[in-house]
Amino acid sequence: MALLLASAGVGLVSGHGGYHDVVTAIQTELHDRPGDAELRYKLAEAHVGHDEWWACLKEIKLVERLAPGVYPTGYLRGLALHIAGKDQEAKEALDEFLTINPDHIEALATRGRVLVKLGRPSEAVADFQKAVKLTASPNSALIVDLALALRDSGKPADASRAIDEGLKTAGDVPTLLLCALEIETASASWDSALSRIDGLQKTAPRPEPWMAERAVLLAKAGRADEARIAWAALRDQLLSLPNLERGTPPNVQLLQQSRKELGETAPAPAIAPPASTHP
16 A cells, blocks of 8 residues: 655655645545545655655554554654654664564665664664565665665675676666765775776766766776876867867866876967958
């Protein structure tokens, strides 16, 4: 019955107008059927999807009174409390719910996020791993949650492997590649980080910013000769562009940066001579 969340903080109802339209429609039906528990539960979902956690909790109480044990209100309560920043209370609600519903994917993912907020990433890993295992095609947000929890547990290599598993089914998703790049750069896994940049460059609308990132990363890795080659490749790429394209502010900045790294002085701009006043 509960709608699937893509990630913590992402609404079940997208858009400000969408939320109000849904709430208005449900409330119109409730006018004729105020004791309809299903409508009340849908209203609670709509509220929590728009971060209106207090309104969600109010509706949950009514649902539990009208139809005790029928709807996953424990999960929704935990989510609402998490949104409210009451993470210890959220954990208690989710613990109780998951004792009875151990394979509830959204509740597992939410408790994992709660545990991260409570500074317990190692415990969060178990919830995220189980949620991933139970999901046929885990979304990138859940994979990122797992990877970051593994990183914060002191397991950067496991974090990279978790992202690689996600990439097998999702393809070169920028969110996953960026997460892997951050983790591998921080752990000085230079070759892996460079491979992430290659993937990001393939999916980017323009290659030049990622060519610059590659050069910067090579320099951080202490591979000065390769970094210089990368800066030269970026410079040549930019100089090969048509004038209007090369003259955009981002490309001008990248060209200046590449020349600075190569120790080159930018040529002085050509200035046309003044027009002659003689016939």
